[in-house]
Amino acid sequence: MKKLILIILCVFCFKAVNAQEKVFKNNEVTVIAEPYEGIAAFYQTVAKQINVVNPAKLPAEKVDFRVFYVVEKDGSFSDFNVEGISFGYAENVISALKEMPKWKPAVYNNENVRSQMVFPVTLIDSKAKK
Numbered sequence: 001m002k003k004l005i006l007i008i009l010c011v012f013c014f015k016a017v018n019a020q021e022k023v024f025k026n027n028e029v030t031v032i033a034e035p036y037e038g039i040a041a042f043y044q045t046v047a048k049q050i051n052v053v054n055p056a057k058l059p060a061e062k063v064d065f066r067v068f069y070v071v072e073k074d075g076s077f078s079d080f081n082v083e084g085i086s087f088g089y090a091e092n093v094i095s096a097l098k099e100m101p102k103w104k105p106a107v108y109n110n111e112n113v114r115s116q117m118v119f120p121v122t123l124i125d126s127k128a129k130k
Contacts, residue, residue: 026106063124068099069117071106075105090121
């Protein structure tokens with residue numbers, strides 16, 4: 001009887017883990033998620049929102065990193081992750097992204113789906129010697 005209960009519990013846990021919805025990549029969807037105002041306007045708005053307190057104190061002349069996020073079925077953002085060196089600047093980008101309006105979600109098989117997006121960031125010290 002204990003083995004049967006253990007097996008049922010394991011099956012239930014396995015199904016609960018698999019119940020999380022898939023996050024699609026752009027090459028897997030029919031329609032890619034996008035901002036209602038267009039991607040160029042979105043990038044400009046986020047760039048204006050990013051607060052780099054003292055760009056002269058960047059650890060290098062140029063700092064590159066990427067912020068990954070998920071566009072949910074309702075167009076909101078979630079699951080923020082940073083890749084690359086951010087030296088604390090990624091928090092500003094994530095805060096700006098959280099303030100942005102919802103997007104048109106990605107579509108797969110005529111249904112809105114969760115999709116992963118990436119926001120590339122390059123910070124440049126404009127006063128660095130060239």
